Amino acid sequence: MQRETNATQKKWCGAGRSLRVSAISLYVFPMEIGIYSFAETRFDPTTGRQLDVGSRLRDLLEEIELADEVGLDVFGVGEHHRPDYSVSAPAVVLAAAAARTKNIRLTSAVTVLSSDDPVRVFQDFATLDQISGGRAEIMVGRGSFTESFPLFGQDLSDYDELFAENLDLLLKVREQERITWSGQHRPSIDDRAVYPRPLLDPIPVWIAVGGTPQSVVRAATLGLPMALAIIGGAPARFRHVVDLYRATAARAGHDPVALPISINSHGFLADDPGDAAEIAFPPFAETMTRIGRERGWPPTSRGQFDAEATLRGALFVGSPQEVIEKILYQHEIFRHERFLIQLTVGPMPHADVMRAIELLGTEVAPVVRREVGVTESQEGAAESQSEKVKS
Numbered sequence: 001m002q003r004e005t006n007a008t009q010k011k012w013c014g015a016g017r018s019l020r021v022s023a024i025s026l027y028v029f030p031m032e033i034g035i036y037s038f039a040e041t042r043f044d045p046t047t048g049r050q051l052d053v054g055s056r057l058r059d060l061l062e063e064i065e066l067a068d069e070v071g072l073d074v075f076g077v078g079e080h081h082r083p084d085y086s087v088s089a090p091a092v093v094l095a096a097a098a099a100r101t102k103n104i105r106l107t108s109a110v111t112v113l114s115s116d117d118p119v120r121v122f123q124d125f126a127t128l129d130q131i132s133g134g135r136a137e138i139m140v141g142r143g144s145f146t147e148s149f150p151l152f153g154q155d156l157s158d159y160d161e162l163f164a165e166n167l168d169l170l171l172k173v174r175e176q177e178r179i180t181w182s183g184q185h186r187p188s189i190d191d192r193a194v195y196p197r198p199l200l201d202p203i204p205v206w207i208a209v210g211g212t213p214q215s216v217v218r219a220a221t222l223g224l225p226m227a228l229a230i231i232g233g234a235p236a237r238f239r240h241v242v243d244l245y246r247a248t249a250a251r252a253g254h255d256p257v258a259l260p261i262s263i264n265s266h267g268f269l270a271d272d273p274g275d276a277a278e279i280a281f282p283p284f285a286e287t288m289t290r291i292g293r294e295r296g297w298p299p300t301s302r303g304q305f306d307a308e309a310t311l312r313g314a315l316f317v318g319s320p321q322e323v324i325e326k327i328l329y330q331h332e333i334f335r336h337e338r339f340l341i342q343l344t345v346g347p348m349p350h351a352d353v354m355r356a357i358e359l360l361g362t363e364v365a366p367v368v369r370r371e372v373g374v375t376e377s378q379e380g381a382a383e384s385q386s387e388k389v390k391s
Contacts, residue, residue, distance in 0.1 A: 030373040031331065032338040033365040034074030035067055035357065036109035036264060039086035039093070040287065040347050048083045056086045059350045061097055066354055068101035070361025076109025076139060076340060081147040084287075091124035098132035106132055109227075109264070109340070110141035110208045114162040115148035117186070118170035119194055122203075129198035136198065139227055140167060141208035142215070158185060164218070167207075171222070174202045206262070211241050220248035220259070227262040227340070232314050235263075235330050242334050262338035263330060266345050267316025269323055269356040269364070276317050276356075281305050283346025316341055320363035327368050339368075 039060050042051040064075045075097070077090040087093050090108040098106060106128065111121055121138065129136035142163050149156045165183045172179050173194050182188035207219035208227040219226045226245050230238055246256035268280035281302060288300040309317040316323050327339055343356050 030337075031327075031368050032073035032262075033327075033360065033368060034072050034076065034105075034338065034340045035063070035360070036076035036078065036107075036340045036342050037063065037344055038078040038080060038342070040084060040283075040344050041086045042347050043083040050083045050086070053086050056347075057093065059353075060086070060093065061100060062350075063353060063357060064097040064104070064106075065100045066357050067361060068104040070358055070365075072104060072357070072361045072365060074105045074107060074137075074338065074340060076107045078109045079112050079143070079148075080145060081151055082145060084290075089124075091128050094136070095128050095131050098128060098135065101132075101135075103135075105135045105137055107137035107139050107206070110139045110143065112143035112148050113140040113166045113170065114142050114159055115152045115154045116166070118166045119173055119189075122170060122173045122194060123196065125203060126196050126198040129200055129203055130196060134198070134200040136200070137204040137206060138170075139206040139208050140170070141227075144210070154185075160214075161185065167218075167222075170205065174205065208264070209241070211238060213241075213244060216241055216245050217248050220245045220254070221252045223249065223252065223254040223259065225260045225262070227264050227338075228334075228336075229264045230314050231266050232308065234312055235314055236312065236333055239333055242336070260337040261334060262340055263334060263336050264340045265314055265316055265342070267323065267341045268343055268348075269316075269318070269320060269359045270352070271319065271355075271359070273318040273322055276319065277306065277309060279348065279352050280317055280345070283344075283348050287346035320359045323360070323364050324367050324371075327364070328371055331368075331372055 037060060039056055041053055041056040043049060044051060060077070067075050077087055077093050078085070079088060079090050081088050090111065094106040094108070108125070113121065121140075125136050125138045142159065146156055148154075149159075154162060162185055165185055169181055169183065169186070169189075172181055177195075177197060178191060178193040179189055180191050204225070206225045206227050207215065207222075208229065209215040209219065210229050216226065228238065228241060242261060245261065246259075249256045249259055266284070268276050270276035270279060284305065285300040285302070288297070291297070292299065305315065305317075307313055308315040311326055311329055316326055318326075330336070330339075341360065343353055
């Protein structure tokens with residue numbers, strides 16, 4: 001059940017933009033299902049030394065390859081600069097994955113734009129786009145960790161200003177081959193061209209948010225797709241975030257229907273729901289508790305984990321049927337176009353992760369696409385009938 005429409009082109013390219021490449025066609029489902037990973041790895045807590053980085057990266061490439069084979073739509077890789085994560089350069093990993101895949105879209109999740117050079121980000125992902133045949137995306141965010149700021153010589157007190165300025169430059173470079181630009185935190189650019197250009201022009205840029213109104217308003221005002229992270233609490237409480245995004249987009253002159261929204265969450269699948277929880281909880285609890293110590297959070301308990309794994313909680317942990325029900329439940333709330341799941345919140349057995357990917361692609365995604373497609377068709381018919389009655 002694939003389709004190609006002008007709305008699809010707007011979805012990928014952003015409001016008010018057009019697809020300027022004829023070498024490829026874009027096909028999407030009513031609901032896109034995908035995965036994102038931070039490539040968690042083991043490390044020595046005493047020395048901070050990373051362990052098994054090479055094998056973790058090779059496993060990650062196998063995971064992306066399998067996601068493509070089972071028909072998933074998107075795979076995202078996050079950027080981190082800590083010993084507990086293997087990937088600091090998502091575009092490099094995604095380029096390796098591009099050579100092993102055919103259809104799946106490849107995105108950062110996220111690119112920490114506040115501390116990176118936006119021209120270099122554009123060049124890296126334009127290169128990825130050419131290698132992959134037009135399958136690259138950039139998901140930008142301010143990041144939930146701060147190690148990159150001192151590493152790249154940025155002042156953390158400029159956190160917000162850096163993101164706004166770098167996003168402005170990234171979008172300028174995306175829009176124009178030759179640019180003149182000036183800002184406060186980066187040397188000016190005087191009539192310089194930026195190469196290579198992506199195959200899919202303009203390359204899709206998403207803004208990742210955690211619910212901060214300022215970030216939501218920025219994405220909507222710019223007419224950029226929004227990726228909303230929901231990793232704790234009742235998802236229904238985030239409905240106002242989506243409402244704010246769509247209302248702000250409309251006030252800014254963008255068609256909210258043409259702006260896709262992604263919900264990004266933690267979860268894990270197994271053939272048996274009890275197995276899913278037993279596999280996922282130990283690394284999840286260790287990771288969240290360790291990060292919590294840095295941020296003043298309480299330790300993660302099994303009771304909290306199990307509560308979040310219920311239908312109205314934030315975690316997608318269970319059998320394929322349970323995950324299907326939860327995706328559809330949230331779709332009733334958000335009417336979003338994309339769902340991405342982080343399967344590895346902490347290092348996990350590779351074989352279990354591969355089985356979870358297989359279940360997501362072969363059992364969950366087809367049902368969700370079908371059910372969302374039926375719902376949208378029924379709603380479209382009802383709206384059409386209503387218009388006829390009014391006329």
